Amino acid sequence: MKPTVYDIAAEAGVSLATVDRVLNDRPGVRQPTRERVRAAIEKLGFVRDVAAANLAKSRVYPLTFILPNNDNSFMQALRAEVEAARLRGPTERTAISVVTVPAFDTEALVSALELPLAEKSAGIAVVAVDDSSVRRAVDRLEEEGIPVVTLVSDLAESRRTHFAGVDNEAAGRTAAGLMGRFLYGQEGAIAVVAGSLKVRDHRQRLDGFMAGLAADCPGLTVLPVLEGLDEPARVHGLVSELLKDRPDLLGLYSLGAGNRGLIRALAERQEKTRLPVVVHELTEHTRAALKDGLIDIVLNQDAGHEVRSAIRVLKARADGQGVIAAQERIRLDIFLKDNLP
Amino acid sequence: MKPTVYDIAAEAGVSLATVDRVLNDRPGVRQPTRERVRAAIEKLGFVRDVAAANLAKSRVYPLTFILPNNDNSFMQALRAEVEAARLRGPTERTAISVVTVPAFDTEALVSALELPLAEKSAGIAVVAVDDSSVRRAVDRLEEEGIPVVTLVSDLAESRRTHFAGVDNEAAGRTAAGLMGRFLYGQEGAIAVVAGSLKVRDHRQRLDGFMAGLAADCPGLTVLPVLEGLDEPARVHGLVSELLKDRPDLLGLYSLGAGNRGLIRALAERQEKTRLPVVVHELTEHTRAALKDGLIDIVLNQDAGHEVRSAIRVLKARADGQGVIAAQERIRLDIFLKDNLP
DNA sequence: CTGTTAGCGCGTTCAC
DNA sequence: GTGAACGCGCTAACAG
Numbered sequence: 001m002k003p004t005v006y007d008i009a010a011e012a013g014v015s016l017a018t019v020d021r022v023l024n025d026r027p028g029v030r031q032p033t034r035e036r037v038r039a040a041i042e043k044l045g046f047v048r049d050v051a052a053a054n055l056a057k058s059r060v061y062p063l064t065f066i067l068p069n070n071d072n073s074f075m076q077a078l079r080a081e082v083e084a085a086r087l088r089g090p091t092e093r094t095a096i097s098v099v100t101v102p103a104f105d106t107e108a109l110v111s112a113l114e115l116p117l118a119e120k121s122a123g124i125a126v127v128a129v130d131d132s133s134v135r136r137a138v139d140r141l142e143e144e145g146i147p148v149v150t151l152v153s154d155l156a157e158s159r160r161t162h163f164a165g166v167d168n169e170a171a172g173r174t175a176a177g178l179m180g181r182f183l184y185g186q187e188g189a190i191a192v193v194a195g196s197l198k199v200r201d202h203r204q205r206l207d208g209f210m211a212g213l214a215a216d217c218p219g220l221t222v223l224p225v226l227e228g229l230d231e232p233a234r235v236h237g238l239v240s241e242l243l244k245d246r247p248d249l250l251g252l253y254s255l256g257a258g259n260r261g262l263i264r265a266l267a268e269r270q271e272k273t274r275l276p277v278v279v280h281e282l283t284e285h286t287r288a289a290l291k292d293g294l295i296d297i298v299l300n301q302d303a304g305h306e307v308r309s310a311i312r313v314l315k316a317r318a319d320g321q322g323v324i325a326a327q328e329r330i331r332l333d334i335f336l337k338d339n340l341p
Numbered sequence: 342m343k344p345t346v347y348d349i350a351a352e353a354g355v356s357l358a359t360v361d362r363v364l365n366d367r368p369g370v371r372q373p374t375r376e377r378v379r380a381a382i383e384k385l386g387f388v389r390d391v392a393a394a395n396l397a398k399s400r401v402y403p404l405t406f407i408l409p410n411n412d413n414s415f416m417q418a419l420r421a422e423v424e425a426a427r428l429r430g431p432t433e434r435t436a437i438s439v440v441t442v443p444a445f446d447t448e449a450l451v452s453a454l455e456l457p458l459a460e461k462s463a464g465i466a467v468v469a470v471d472d473s474s475v476r477r478a479v480d481r482l483e484e485e486g487i488p489v490v491t492l493v494s495d496l497a498e499s500r501r502t503h504f505a506g507v508d509n510e511a512a513g514r515t516a517a518g519l520m521g522r523f524l525y526g527q528e529g530a531i532a533v534v535a536g537s538l539k540v541r542d543h544r545q546r547l548d549g550f551m552a553g554l555a556a557d558c559p560g561l562t563v564l565p566v567l568e569g570l571d572e573p574a575r576v577h578g579l580v581s582e583l584l585k586d587r588p589d590l591l592g593l594y595s596l597g598a599g600n601r602g603l604i605r606a607l608a609e610r611q612e613k614t615r616l617p618v619v620v621h622e623l624t625e626h627t628r629a630a631l632k633d634g635l636i637d638i639v640l641n642q643d644a645g646h647e648v649r650s651a652i653r654v655l656k657a658r659a660d661g662q663g664v665i666a667a668q669e670r671i672r673l674d675i676f677l678k679d680n681l682p
Numbered sequence: 683c684t685g686t687t688a689g690c691g692c693g694t695t696c697a698c
Numbered sequence: 699g700t701g702a703a704c705g706c707g708c709t710a711a712c713a714g
Contacts, residue, residue, distance in 0.1 A: 002431055004691055015701040047431055051392040052691035055706050090388050173679035181523050212679060304667050326645050334675040338514035338553060345707055356685040369683055393707035396690050
């Protein structure tokens with residue numbers, strides 16, 4: 001039989017309450033007594049039943065998700081996943097509240113991270129904007145003992161507990177690796193479309209892509225990066241022009257959003273020569289374009305996994321438990337038309 | 342406040358025990374009473390607290406994993422993951438027992454699936470061999486109410502509750518899609534190395550590969566399949582010979598195990614021409630070969646995810662709960678040297 | 683058929 | 699400092 005607190009109490013010759021105090025690191029126990037209890041726990045191999053503890057405490061984990069109000073498909077999907085998780089709250093003992101802030105608005109983000117708001121939470125998940133004021137706000141929360149998980153976009157050098165997102169530099173390198181193999185031996189130019197290079201994940205993807213290309217594909221050069229601001233119309237304009245101006249283009253890597261515009265431009269393209277295209281995020285539009293053969297590869301991060309992972313990590317941190325590291329690693333999904341979910 | 346069984350009892354004007362009987366579909370309640378309770382549950386939006394129920398029942402889920410004794414890296418990893426899950430048992434209320442059977446031995450598998458053994462289990466996970474006697478054994482267990490999850494390798498047309506593994510046909514198609522893009526426009530032969538085509542997953546991968554190639558790559562043909570029986574030495578011999586005989590070979594797809602031998606043969610290869618290689622399963626050896634540039638792509642299934650998923654599904658089925666479908670989908674991981682975990 | 687009651691393993695007042 | 703006793707939401711005997 002698994003030992004319980006009773007067994008510990010008996011073994012240590014103390015009462016339940018004392019065992020409980022030691023278990024939860026609360027004051028009111030003399031050092032020697034504390035040691036005796038510790039020894040008993042060790043000796044019997046006691047592992048506390050978190051479910052029972054939560055029942056006794058009627059514990060719910062009040063969690064706060066701070067999300068930007070971007071309206072691209074990915075952020076919509078992310079918000080939908082958070083909402084789905086919120087609805088599962090009763091079953092999972094979570095009470096999730098969602099705070100929406102204007103995209104890329106550092107000040108708004110910082111005030112959402114202010115202590116008074118956060119204090120009611122057992123943990124916070126935030127799509128970070130990489131800025132020193134945000135970093136300070138996050139660090140302060142961690143110092144106060146409120147665990148923070150960055151979601152999708154990380155915060156460099158901060159004390160956040162965990163990052164639930166993909167390695168964007170690796171994503172860029174992977175795009176380069178694929179592109180290089182698709183265009184093996186050829187010489188010429190590749191175009192890159194980004195949302196904005198002020199956003200950390202886009203920057204990282206670009207860095208990874210450039211590094212990968214430089215290392216493995218001597219013949220390929222990259223045209224000046226087009227910034228489409230993640231807006232379909234703008235992306236459409238930029239890419240249309242590009243395709244017209246550079247009929248010799250060898251490949252295209254889109255590392256931001258707004259791919260609806262890119263796909264439209266590709267569909268309108270006149271030349272029927274081969275043009276390998278790699279984009280990010282699986283949406284209704286990129287899925288269709290993949291099937292139609294307009295694009296070759298979609299690199300994706302699973303928003304559902306990211307949200308569920310953030311919740312698991314926050315809950316675990318909230319009561320000092322460990323997590324299964326491999327389970328919390330967000331992978332870079334690579335989709336061809338052949339392995340769509 | 343979330344309604345509890347007490348609230349239901351009060352609302353329906355019955356006692357706790359009656360509510361409990363209705364909740365658990367146990368006999369001893371007249372139809373009208375049953376209806377009243379049902380109505381109360383509906384009205385108050387009661388959701389039962391599984392954790393509390395499990396606590397009251399001191400429930401543990403006795404789970405049985407039936408695994409083959411193959412000694413290739415993947416099966417070793419799978420067994421290690423099951424062992425890790427077994428050790429987590431106390432925390433997750435599971436009691437996992439492992440039964441090891443000789444690989445590809447249908448009879449041994451069937452007797453492991455016999456009722457007497459299975460009866461002590463709340464659920465069974467099995468690496469299936471696709472055979473009608475196995476199917477019958479599995480179907481009988483399901484009829485008896487013991488949920489069965491197939492792991493890694495599925496059982497066609499059976500009643501198993503769930504398959505925790507990748508879509509192998511999609512994997513084959515994906516290999517073809519990548520190979521076709523790597524070799525765009527070229528004409529010539531590709532070689533395929535399998536373990537044994539008697540194994541369902543290998544067969545499916547091959548079918549997918551052939552179909553994909555036929556559909557998208559008119560210039561590429563496939564040489565007669567080499568069967569390496571998943572043994573490194575044998576694979577080494579076959580591939581060495583192949584590379585010698587066919588210096589014009591365009592690409593190589595290895596859909597089985599024993600890749601240690603394949604990698605050795607590649608390392609010994611004289612010609613320095615390009616030879617795209619796609620293999621399955623990320624192991625110590627394939628990882629190293631990926632880094633060294635001997636192989637280009639590793640298609641992988643995450644054994645840890647498969648095991649954890651099987652456990653979640655079996656637990657959920659055991660008490661009639663649902664699962665988050667997206668979470669239980671085992672994806673095909675595609676690794677380049679650039680996105681290794 | 684239905685109701686009463688005592689736990690499951692743990693946390694938390696309160697007294698002592 | 700320490701302990702006894704009750705309750706969290708639910709199940710399982712045992713009565714009635």
